[in-house]
Amino acid sequence: MTQPTPSQPAICDYEGSTYRADFWEGKGRDYEDAVERLILRRFLPRGGKRYADFGAGFGRLINEAAGFEEVVVMDYSRTMLQDAQARLGRSDRFIYVAADLYKLPFAANAFEAGLLCRVVHHLADAPAALRQIRNGMAAGSTFVLEFANKLNLKAMLRYAFRRQAWSPYSREPLEFVRLNFDFHPAYIREALRSAGFTPRRRAAASWLRLGLFKKVLPLRLMVSLDRLLQPLGGMLPYAPQIFVENRIEGAPTALVERDQLFKCPITGAPLHREGDVLLSTEGNPRWAIRDGIYDLKEPLS
């Protein structure tokens, strides 16, 4: 756990974590993975120039960006990025970036599509991270956000029958475990709007996320039922997971070229590459590129 400073919220640090093996592989979450992909295929553009998966982890969902020419795989954890790189390979198409969502190193007009999935629930200051993401998205772009929903059916029933003290109807985020938050849909909508996004379609997922259903129902049936229920997320957002499709208003803007993609996360100055270092015209701070990963977490000393 990276400790907070006055200007920096604490970070849920996955460095060295075995998230892929511990959470996904052989862990009975094929249903969750499948229903998330159904929504991404509806909400993300089919292709384009440059896409970013913010908090991409080991790159689980990168193949949903197959139609994009360049894909930024960004995460705070270097080891997660190494895992992503081992799975996806070191091609020119993938740009691996270690950085902090609270201090993103991307120029304006960097992306025409972006995703934040299973990440905002770790953010103590979600509005700050959304503002950072917004800064890199071009006019006309699409940004898809997934969040863990405190206004879900189970929580509503437990609250009604006095089995839980906290109210699913109150708007403030619920930190149920340190650096793990559930959000009210209205709180997220407000945070998206204040960051400069226009929320559009909403979908709800993982309606059947119960051990009992997983035991008795075939996976294909569960996924088909979820697909039918997902559009309810617009009017009745009561599933454990919500996805929001957002737009940046305005006529589509040309994206910056690849050699102008980065800015200094500390000073905001444009960065250019010299060998395996990124630096600004003023010189310092400088940032390393190590084994194909742009390291914009800590400057070179």
Ligand SMILES: C[S@@+](CC[C@H](N)C(=O)[O-])C[C@H]1O[C@@H](n2cnc3c(N)ncnc32)[C@H](O)[C@@H]1O
């Ligand atoms: C639960 S994993 C989700 C990974 C991937 N999006 C997925 O759906 O499989 C959460 C990821 O968020 C990243 N993360 C958490 N806080 C972050 C921050 N402040 N900046 C960048 N990444 C962060 C973690 O390193 C981790 O890889």
